[in-house]
Amino acid sequence: MTSADLTTAESAGTGTSAVVLPPATPYQDDIARYWNNEARPVNLRLGDVDGLYHHHYGIGDVDHAALGDARDSEYETKLIAELHRLESAQTDVLLDQLGPVGREDTLVDAGCGRGGSMVMAHRRFGCTVEGVTLSAKQADFANLRARELGIGNHVHAQVCNMLDMPFETGLATASWNNESSMYVDLHDLMAEHSRVLSVGGRYVTITGCWNPRYGQPSKWVSQINAHFECNIHSRREYLRAMIDNRLVPQAVIDLTPQTLPYWKLRATTSLVTGIEDAFIKSYEDGSFQYVLIAADRV
Numbered sequence: 001m002t003s004a005d006l007t008t009a010e011s012a013g014t015g016t017s018a019v020v021l022p023p024a025t026p027y028q029d030d031i032a033r034y035w036n037n038e039a040r041p042v043n044l045r046l047g048d049v050d051g052l053y054h055h056h057y058g059i060g061d062v063d064h065a066a067l068g069d070a071r072d073s074e075y076e077t078k079l080i081a082e083l084h085r086l087e088s089a090q091t092d093v094l095l096d097q098l099g100p101v102g103r104e105d106t107l108v109d110a111g112c113g114r115g116g117s118m119v120m121a122h123r124r125f126g127c128t129v130e131g132v133t134l135s136a137k138q139a140d141f142a143n144l145r146a147r148e149l150g151i152g153n154h155v156h157a158q159v160c161n162m163l164d165m166p167f168e169t170g171l172a173t174a175s176w177n178n179e180s181s182m183y184v185d186l187h188d189l190m191a192e193h194s195r196v197l198s199v200g201g202r203y204v205t206i207t208g209c210w211n212p213r214y215g216q217p218s219k220w221v222s223q224i225n226a227h228f229e230c231n232i233h234s235r236r237e238y239l240r241a242m243i244d245n246r247l248v249p250q251a252v253i254d255l256t257p258q259t260l261p262y263w264k265l266r267a268t269t270s271l272v273t274g275i276e277d278a279f280i281k282s283y284e285d286g287s288f289q290y291v292l293i294a295a296d297r298v
C-alpha cells in the first residue's frame with residue numbers, strides 16, 4: 001500500500017481525521033455503501049431510547065406487563081423501548097463471555113456499526129475499545145457519540161477492513177463480531193482475530209448461521225442473504241475456521257429460542273422491514289440458528 005492509495009475521511013468530507021483505507025474488493029465497496037445509506041427507523045428510533053445504537057437483534061422474554069395494552073396511545077413508544085431492551089440484552093450476553101477484562105485492557109469490535117456494543121463494553125469494564133467498520137458514516141457516528149458521552153479517549157471507531165486491522169499483533173485481551181461475520185471469508189477473519197488477540201485472549205461471535213443438520217441453506221436463508229447483501233455461513237464453517245486458527249471453541253450456545261420472541265414482537269410493529277417472516281420461518285424450520293460461539297486464543 002502506498003501513501004497515494006490512502007485517502008483520509010477528512011478529505012472525503014466526512015469530518016474525521018482517521019485514515020481510511022480503500023475497500024479491499026468491489027464487494028466491500030458495496031457493503032460500505034449499504035451501511036453508509038442505512039437509516040432505517042427500526043435502528044435509529046430504538047437507539048434514541050437511551051443513546052446506545054445497535055444494528056443487531058434482540059434476545060430474551062418479552063415483558064408483556066411493560067408493553068401494556070396495544071390500544072394505548074403510548075403503546076408504540078413502549079414497544080420500541082422493549083425491542084431496544086432486548087437488543088441491549090443481546091450485547092450483555094456477548095460481554096458475559098469475554099472473560100476477565102481490566103481497565104488497562106484493549107478490546108476489538110470487528111464490524112462495530114454505530115458503536116452501541118463498544119459503549120456497553122467500556123461501561124462494564126472501564127477498558128479501551130477499538131472498533132472497525134467499512135462505513136465512514138458509522139465510524140463518525142460512533143466517535144461523535146463517544147465524545148458526547150465523554151468517553152472518546154476510550155472508545156474509538158475507524159474505517160477499515162476487519163480482515164486487515166491496523167492493530168499490532170497480540171494487542172487485544174478479547175475481540176468479537178456482533179452480527180458482522182457474514183460479510184467475510186471465515187478463515188481470513190479468524191486468522192486476523194487470532195493475530196490481534198493475545199495468547200489466552202477470548203474471541204466471541206454472535207451470528208445467524210445455517211444449520212448443517214438441515215443440509216444446505218434454505219430458501220429463507222437465501223432471502224436473508226439477498227436482503228442484507230451478505231453470505232451466511234454454516235455452524236460447521238465457524239467451528240472449522242476457529243480450530244484452524246488457534247481459536248479453541250469453549251462455548252456454543254444456541255440462542256434461537258431466545259431470539260424468536262423478539263422477531264415475533266418486531267413483526268407486529270410499524271417498523272417492519274419485510275425480512276421478519278424469513279427469520280421466523282427459518283428459525284422455526286431449523287434451517288437457521290442464532291448462535292454465540294466463544295473461543296480461547298491458544
Ligand code: SAH
Pocket residue numbers: 028031032035053054055056110111112113114115116117132133134135138160161162163177178179180183184
Ligand atoms: N456489530 C454492530 C454492527 C453490525 S452490522 C452491532 O452489533 O450493532 C454489520 C457491520 O459489519 C457494519 O458495521 C459493517 O460496516 C461491518 N462490516 C462488514 N464487513 C466488514 C469488513 N470487511 N470490515 C469491517 N467491517 C465490516
